[in-house]
Amino acid sequence: MRPPARPRAAGTARPRPADEGAARQERGAQEPDRRGRDLQEEARPRPAGRVPARPRQDPQDPPSRPSRPDRPARQDRPATGTTPSAGGRVGVVSDQLADRLAERTAMARYRVWRRIGWTALTVAVVAGVVWAAFFSPLFALDPDQVRVTGEGTTVDVGEVRDAATAEAGVPLPRLDTVGLREEILAMNAVKNVRITRSWPDGLAVALTSREPVAAVPQPGDVYALMDAEGVRVATVEKVPKGLPAIVTSLSDAGAGKRALDAALAVLGALPTELASDVKTVSAATQDDVRTTLSDGRVIRWGSGAEVPLKTKVAQTLLRAEPTATTIDVSSPGLPVTH
Missing domain, CATH: 3.10.20.310 (membrane protein fhac)
Structure with a gap:
């Protein structure tokens, strides 16, 4: 009579591979006898202190491992860069990678040639502009x-x-x-x-x-046309019409030059209506400049300082005292008429 099978502890069930069926069929006839012997060995009394012997395991049986419900069964993963599916998938990925590398190379080459083309076009345009501006008859x-x-x-x-x-x-x-x-x-x-x-x-x-403001007598019966800054503009034989002649003392070259500069400063600052009425100018010294108008009246200017103020005072006195023959504005704050 076969003894009842000994129940196994919970959680110690031994997993069986899917391909174990073939091996089971081959040793199906031997399995009952081996199990019976194993049960008899376990039921046989053993002396105290001895460690129970482990049951023998058939070399053809897969090793048993305790199952862990909290950890999922390990699955074999394909190697990196490969796909375990059939149909040559690895070759397809390699072809796609090569195509992408070729595309990137072509794009880099295109960018290089485009940059070279734009650079050449810019140089050509700049060269054309330079030639047109600096060497062509266009300008x-x-x-x-x-x-x-x-x-x-x-x-x-x-x-x-x-x-x-x-x-x-x-x-x-x-x-x-x-x-x-x-x-x-x-x-x-x-x-x-x-x-x-x-x-x-x-x-x-x-x-x-440089417009001349006076004619200055020069040796040789000629006149030098001078502007307001004392620069000789031209040399003529006669005094031009409407241009006054300046008479200065030429005994001392330095004093004569200063007197001439003072006379020219006065003439250069006169307004047009008054300058056109001046007939002659005399300057014995640089502080004694006099102008004679066309009607014979004389204006004493003194030096060439404060000419604008002196001009306003002189014009006011010419209108206020038409009978005065001499108007002295050398001190514009205290003018004098005769």
Whole structure:
């Protein structure tokens, strides 16, 4: 009679692999006998103090492990970079990676060539602009487009124009306006000049001329035309109409020069209506400047200081006392009339 099977402890069930069925069928006939022998061995009394022997395990049986309900069964994971599915999946991933690498290489090459193309285009445009501005006839100076203004009555316009048109054919960006300005300033009667490029092929020359305010007698029966700053503008044989002559003492060159400067300072500060009425100017010293008007009246200015204030006082007295022959404004705060 077969003894009843001994119940197993909870949680000690031995897992069986899925492929164990074939082995079970092969040793199916031997399994009852082996189990019976194992039960008899366990039921046989053992001496005290001896450790019960472990049941023998068939080499063909898989090792038993206690199951752990709190930990899921371990599953075999595929190696990194591979897919265990059938159908050549690993080869497909490799092909996709190669395609992406080739695409990245092509994009990098495209960016390089695009940068090279834009750089070449920029260089070509800059070179074209430089050539058109500095070397082509597009902005070359046209002599017919040169304009000269402000020449006054003493500047030789033809000489100024010749100096400007000597640069005809030179592109305006390359035109040396500084050198041209110095050349024009060296001309007689030119006080100042401003040169402006008139695009695309013109030039504007604005002059400030030195206008004479008096004629100063010179040895040889000639007269030097002087402006308000004492610069000789021209030399003539006769005093021009409407221009007063200055009589100074030439015994002392230094004193005569200071007297002449004082007389020119007075004439240069006079308003147009009063300056045009002056017939002669005398300056015995730098502190005794006198002007004689066309009606014979004399204005004593003293030195060349405070001329604007002295002018206002003199004009007021000329209107207030038309019969006075001499008006002394050397001290504008205390004018005197005779």
